Every structure is written in C-alpha cells, then in structure tokens.
Amino acid sequence: MVLQNKYNELVTAATNSAVANLQVREQEGILYIDGEAPTGAVKDMLWSVYDKIDPNFLSGDLVMNINVIATAPVTKAKVTTERSNLNIRKGPGTDQPIVGKAAHHEIVTVVSQTSEQWWLIRTVDNEEGYAYAQYLTPELES
Amino acid sequence: MKKISISIAMMAFFTLAIAFTSCKSKVSDADVKTAVETALKADPMAVNTMVSVEKGVATISGECKDDACKTHCADLVKGIKGVKEVVNNCTVTPPVVNSTDDALTMGLTDALKDNPGVTGSVDMGKIVLKGEIAKAKWAALKQMLDKLTPKGYNLDGLTIK
Numbered sequence: 001m002v003l004q005n006k007y008n009e010l011v012t013a014a015t016n017s018a019v020a021n022l023q024v025r026e027q028e029g030i031l032y033i034d035g036e037a038p039t040g041a042v043k044d045m046l047w048s049v050y051d052k053i054d055p056n057f058l059s060g061d062l063v064m065n066i067n068v069i070a071t072a073p074v075t076k077a078k079v080t081t082e083r084s085n086l087n088i089r090k091g092p093g094t095d096q097p098i099v100g101k102a103a104h105h106e107i108v109t110v111v112s113q114t115s116e117q118w119w120l121i122r123t124v125d126n127e128e129g130y131a132y133a134q135y136l137t138p139e140l141e142s
Numbered sequence: 143m144k145k146i147s148i149s150i151a152m153m154a155f156f157t158l159a160i161a162f163t164s165c166k167s168k169v170s171d172a173d174v175k176t177a178v179e180t181a182l183k184a185d186p187m188a189v190n191t192m193v194s195v196e197k198g199v200a201t202i203s204g205e206c207k208d209d210a211c212k213t214h215c216a217d218l219v220k221g222i223k224g225v226k227e228v229v230n231n232c233t234v235t236p237p238v239v240n241s242t243d244d245a246l247t248m249g250l251t252d253a254l255k256d257n258p259g260v261t262g263s264v265d266m267g268k269i270v271l272k273g274e275i276a277k278a279k280w281a282a283l284k285q286m287l288d289k290l291t292p293k294g295y296n297l298d299g300l301t302i303k
Contacts, residue, residue, distance in 0.1 A: 025205075025238050030294040032238045047281065056280065056302040060268075060295030063288045094252045116289040117249060132252065134286050 003031035003061055010049045010064075017042045020069060031062045036069040043068055067116075074113065076139040077121070079106045079131075086136075088129035092118030100127030107139060169224035171195040177222050178202075188215045191232055198226035205235045240267050240293050249290040253283060260300070268292060272299030 003026050004011065011024050014035060019042065022035040037043040043066050050057065050064060079086045079102045088100040092114055102108050102123050111120040111128065119136055122128040175195040182188040182202075188211075191204030200219050206212040216230040241249070246264045254262050260273040260283075269292045275283065280302055287295075 023235060025235060027238050028293065030238075032291070047285070051281070056277065057284050058297045058300070058302070060297045063291060063294065065288050065291070093248060094255045117252060117286065132255075134253075134282060 001026065003029075007031055007033070007050075007053055007062060010046060010053060013049050014046055014066075017045065019046075019066065029061065033062065033064045033066070035066050037066050038069055040068050070138075074110045074138040076107055077110050077119070077136040078139055079104055079108060079135060080137045081135045086131050088121065088123070088127055088131050090129055092130045094132075096130065099129045100125075102127075102131065108136070110136070110138070171197065174198065174200065174222065174224040178219050178225065181218055181222055182215070185215075185218060187211045188218060191215055193219065195225075198224060199229060200225045200227070201229040201231060203231040204233075206232045207237050208234055238291065241291050243267060246290055246292055250287065253286045253290075257283060264292075265296070266293070268294050268296055270296040270299075274301045274303055276303050 004024065011022075011033065014022055014033065018038050019035040020038070023032070025032045025034075037046065046064070046066055050062065054062065081104050083104055085101040085103055087098045088102060089096040090099050100123065102121065106123065108124075108131075109122040111122055113119050113133070114130065115133075117133055118130045119133050120128070121131050121136070172195075175193060178193045178195065178200055182191050182193060187206070188204075191202050191206070193200055193202050195201075200222075202215055202219055206215060212230060212232045212234055215232055216228045219225055219228045243264045243266070246267070246269060250262045250264060250269060254260055257275060257279060260271055260275050262272075263270045269287055269290075280300075
C-alpha cells in the first residue's frame with residue numbers, strides 16, 4: 001500500500017479522466033497501473049503526473065501501461081521517427097533481416113498490430129514486414 | 143445515614159453487575175472487527191482485504207486474486223464468533239504476470255537499438271539500465287519498456303541529460 005500512497009495523485013488523475021479498465025496492483029514492491037486512456041492527451045497527462053511524482057521515472061518502482069483506446073481499427077499510420085527511415089523487417093525483432101524501409105513521415109498501411117512492440121505494415125511500394133511500433137503514429141480515418 | 147449509604151452502594155453494585163452481564167452476553171462490534179482483522183491478516187489469501195462490522199454484519203472489501211479466493215475470504219469471516227452475516231464486497235483482481243527474462247531481453251534489445259548511449263540487461267525480471275540518455279528519448283523508451291511488464295527497474299547507473 002506504500003506505493004499506492006506515493007502514486008495516489010496519478011491513480012486519482014487516471015480515475016478522474018475516464019481511463020477504462022483501470023487496474024492498480026501492488027506486487028512484490030512494484031506498482032502496476034494498466035488501463036486504456038480515452039485520448040492521447042490523457043495518456044500524455046498521466047505520464048507528466050508520473051514524472052512530477054517521480055522525477056525522470058528513476059525510482060523504477062512503477063510500471064505503467066496505458067494505451068489509447070482504439071475507437072476504430074488502426075489501418076493507417078505515419079512514420080514518426082526522429083528523421084531517419086524506418087526499418088521494415090522480416091519478423092518481429094531487431095535480429096530479423098531488414099526487408100525494406102519506410103520514409104520519415106510516410107503514411108503506411110497497418111496490416112496487423114502483432115504485439116505492443118511490433119506492427120506488420122505495408123508501404124506504398126508494397127513492401128511488407130514488421131516495424132517498431134514506437135515510431136508509428138496511428139492516423140485517424142477521414 | 144448508614145442505611146442510605148448501604149442502599150447507594152447496593153444500587154451501584156447492581157448497576158455494575160447489569161453492565162457486566164450485558165457485555166458478556168453479546169460480543170461488541172469492535173471486538174468482532176478485531177477478531178476478523180486478525181483472522182484476515184493471518185491468511186495469505188486475504189491479506190489485501192479490510193473489514194467493517196455493524197450490528198454483527200461484517201462487510202469485507204479489498205482485492206482477491208480470483209473467485210475462489212473471494213469465496214474463501216467470506217467463509218473465513220463467517221466462521222468467526224459474533225459474525226451474523228457477511229457482505230462480500232471484495233473485487234477480483236488477477237495478479238500481474240511478468241514477462242520471462244528471455245522475453246524481456248529480446249524486447250529490451252529491440253528498444254535499445256536506437257539508444258546507443260544506453261546499455262541494458264535483465265536481472266531476475268528487473269530491467270537494469272546504464273549510460274546516458276536525453277529526457278525525451280528516455281520518456282519514450284520507458285513507455286515502450288513498461289509494455290514488456292518487467293518486475294521494475296534498476297536505474298542507478300542511468301543519467302538523464
């Protein structure tokens with residue numbers, strides 16, 4: 001219960017901002033917060049509250065997995081690398097051979113969100129393979 | 143004078159006697175609460191539960207790992223002297239399932255590929271990071287690593303620029 005007190009403000013913020021399926025569990029000295037945020041802004045807000053309570057997230061006693069709730073299936077995503085191209089690989093892992101590249105800010109088709117880390121994508125040039133999900137930002141269908 | 147003081151003494155005696163008997167015949171809510179709390183604390187399945195008692199009705203709340211645990215907690219409380227009824231408000235929260243060290247190592251390798259200033263390892267489910275990283279990159283990295291469900295972190299060797 002010690003950690004629940006430490007991160008009380010964060011849990012309250014999650015509750016008040018309509019995070020769905022919110023689970024707060026303290027287990028073996030680690031606090032786990034899971035849930036689905038209604039928007040990306042809510043997710044960002046929660047991470048900034050976390051940063052305020054535990055500057056730079058350096059205590060290592062909280063594992064927070066907040067996803068943004070998918071209102072519609074993600075079919076398109078923008079490549080949001082810092083500036084470089086995004087590697088497309090044969091399988092989900094950096095040990096897998098590179099089979100293509102997606103350009104910075106290119107819009108790709110999301111074939112499947114295989115895991116939280118790796119998505120199967122297809123480029124306009126019909127190159128298909130796995131890309132690291134951190135560098136893909138879902139595009140809203142217009 | 144003497145008679146009056148005797149009768150006062152006798153009145154006091156009877157009042158006390160009545161007070162004591164009424165205590166004996168009925169266990170107070172506070173005593174029941176203490177007994178239930180002691181029993182819950184002693185049971186590993188029920189450590190995350192709390193209880194309140196009113197007129198012999200024990201209301202338990204808190205977290206259980208599954209339905210069997212929830213039933214078990216109620217049965218445990220039912221058996222305690224003075225408990226007339228149990229209201230079971232416990233919620234079922236499944237325990238966190240951490241990734242294996244192998245899965246963590248794979249996920250960590252992928253996540254660190256674009257962070258050359260940081261080296262990482264996995265120790266008994268914990269992610270250990272060393273090196274230097276810019277704040278924005280660290281925030282993004284931490285979000286990805288948390289998805290791997292590690293048993294926390296050891297970040298003593300990590301410097302945020």
